[in-house]
Amino acid sequence: MRLILMGPPGAGKGTQAEALAEKIGGAHISTGDIFRANVKDQTELGQTAQRYMDAGEYVPDEVTNAMVKDRLSRDDAESFILDGYPRTVAQVETLDDMLADLGRPLDVVLALVVDQEELIARLLKRAETSGRADDTEEVIRHRQKVYAAETAPLLEVYGERGLLREVDGMGDVDEIARRIASALESPPAPGALGAVEA
Numbered sequence: 001m002r003l004i005l006m007g008p009p010g011a012g013k014g015t016q017a018e019a020l021a022e023k024i025g026g027a028h029i030s031t032g033d034i035f036r037a038n039v040k041d042q043t044e045l046g047q048t049a050q051r052y053m054d055a056g057e058y059v060p061d062e063v064t065n066a067m068v069k070d071r072l073s074r075d076d077a078e079s080f081i082l083d084g085y086p087r088t089v090a091q092v093e094t095l096d097d098m099l100a101d102l103g104r105p106l107d108v109v110l111a112l113v114v115d116q117e118e119l120i121a122r123l124l125k126r127a128e129t130s131g132r133a134d135d136t137e138e139v140i141r142h143r144q145k146v147y148a149a150e151t152a153p154l155l156e157v158y159g160e161r162g163l164l165r166e167v168d169g170m171g172d173v174d175e176i177a178r179r180i181a182s183a184l185e186s187p188p189a190p191g192a193l194g195a196v197e198a
């Protein structure tokens with residue numbers, strides 16, 4: 001299965017993507033994790049990414065796209081869960097091209113839906129232990145704004161393609177995992193991919 005897990009910062013994408021990758025198989029590809037590993041190792045990519053990440057801004061598309069292309073073309077990415085990518089309309093277009101070239105079309109886009117104040121509360125709590133430079137209240141609020149402006153419009157794009165399943169992301173981790181499992185079992189919405197006109 002090839003899927004994208006979407007949702008604003010703090011929606012629980014990382015936790016759910018990891019569990020799902022274990023359950024259904026496939027590579028868990030988190031652009032945030034790859035950037036953080038590069039920052040830690042002080043690679044050139046990490047040095048470029050770090051200043052954007054620390055400010056809660058998106059890393060430029062050309063940097064991010066090249067990194068994802070490399071990752072997606074590996075053998076273990078026949079099935080995958082993309083976590084944190086795509087985040088801009090331009091990234092969607094690039095991803096479309098990459099997947100067409102690889103002959104690995106998307107099956108579904110899952111979006112976790114969580115109240116804004118709950119997101120801020122979760123991220124502030126995570127800040128106590130994460131050690132992430134972008135988990136300060138100011139940067140947390142900025143990241144929500146960037147998500148609303150740059151990434152939320154992608155829900156409409158995938159909705160129009162009939163690929164989107166929205167999942168209630170409030171509640172505990174296991175409960176959300178169960179909702180994700182049932183969303184993956186549900187048939188596509190009427191008029192979605194696969195529904196052939198008579």
Ligand code: AMP
Pocket residue numbers: 009031032033035052053054056057058059060064083084085086087091134143
């Ligand atoms: P995340 O762990 O998904 O919250 O990502 C942490 C940070 O990594 C983001 O705030 C961005 O600075 C950067 N990042 C992750 N994914 C992307 C992406 N698809 N496009 C641009 N920047 C990204």
